[in-house]
Amino acid sequence: MKRYIIPTLAILAAALLVIGCGGRKKAGAGAAAAGAEADSVAAQQVKEDSLKMEKKISELPEEPVFDIITNCGTMTVKLYSGTPKHRDNFAKLALDGFYNGILFHRVINGFMIQAGDPLSKDEAQKSMWGTGGPGYTIPAEIKPEYNHKKGALAAARRGDAANPYRESSGSQFYIVQDERACAQLDGAYTVFGEVTEGIPVIDKIARVETDGRDRPLSPVKIITIKLHE
Numbered sequence: 001m002k003r004y005i006i007p008t009l010a011i012l013a014a015a016l017l018v019i020g021c022g023g024r025k026k027a028g029a030g031a032a033a034a035g036a037e038a039d040s041v042a043a044q045q046v047k048e049d050s051l052k053m054e055k056k057i058s059e060l061p062e063e064p065v066f067d068i069i070t071n072c073g074t075m076t077v078k079l080y081s082g083t084p085k086h087r088d089n090f091a092k093l094a095l096d097g098f099y100n101g102i103l104f105h106r107v108i109n110g111f112m113i114q115a116g117d118p119l120s121k122d123e124a125q126k127s128m129w130g131t132g133g134p135g136y137t138i139p140a141e142i143k144p145e146y147n148h149k150k151g152a153l154a155a156a157r158r159g160d161a162a163n164p165y166r167e168s169s170g171s172q173f174y175i176v177q178d179e180r181a182c183a184q185l186d187g188a189y190t191v192f193g194e195v196t197e198g199i200p201v202i203d204k205i206a207r208v209e210t211d212g213r214d215r216p217l218s219p220v221k222i223i224t225i226k227l228h229e
Helices: 002-058 085-097 123-128 179-185 199-206
Strands: 065-070 071-079 104-106 111-117 150-153 173-176 191-197 222-225
Touching: 002 085, 071 085, 071 199, 085 111, 085 191, 085 222, 104 199, 111 199, 150 179, 191 199
Parallel strands: none
Antiparallel strands: 065 071, 065 222, 071 191, 104 111, 111 173, 150 173, 150 191
8 A cells, every 4th residue: 555655645746736837827817817907997097087188178268378386486378379289288288287396497597497397306317407308399380470578488499400390399498588688589499378477487587596507506496387267
């Protein structure tokens, strides 16, 4: 009888091994199915969020008004109907909270103030400030009726050599402080709105102390951009 003990145990162990492997396969398949389902749910959520945002944008007036709330005060801006791509993009980013916590990373007194780079939220990426964005550009909408007057809201972009079609940054913008200094930009950059209230805030930001790269020594931060009530 003893001679059969080892073979029997071996057969039993092999059977358990087969069952165990099958269990692991089933568990692995279950995990994969759960992962695929999670991905599907996430994709569906993204689609639903996108549709909700499109609906919000479609319900805005032709020239919506937003408040740019900063730690230096609030500027109220009106977006132009004549630049719909820039209008809708700015509105989407603002409503989505994209600008929350972003800095005015470039400030030149007697010229303009610039913001909109998401990299400016991270001090560790300071050397890269001014190069960030949402990962896309916007076709130029340069209109002769929209010029660089004081308070004009315009889209930043790369220079003509690298950007011959003058496509705008997907998120970076600047606000004109001195229209005489900025007049040279007319016809070359997309102006898509204007400050209607809070002009003194532009001057306040423009006067902050900056370093050799025109970056404020004390952070000038966009707390949020929201629809004007």
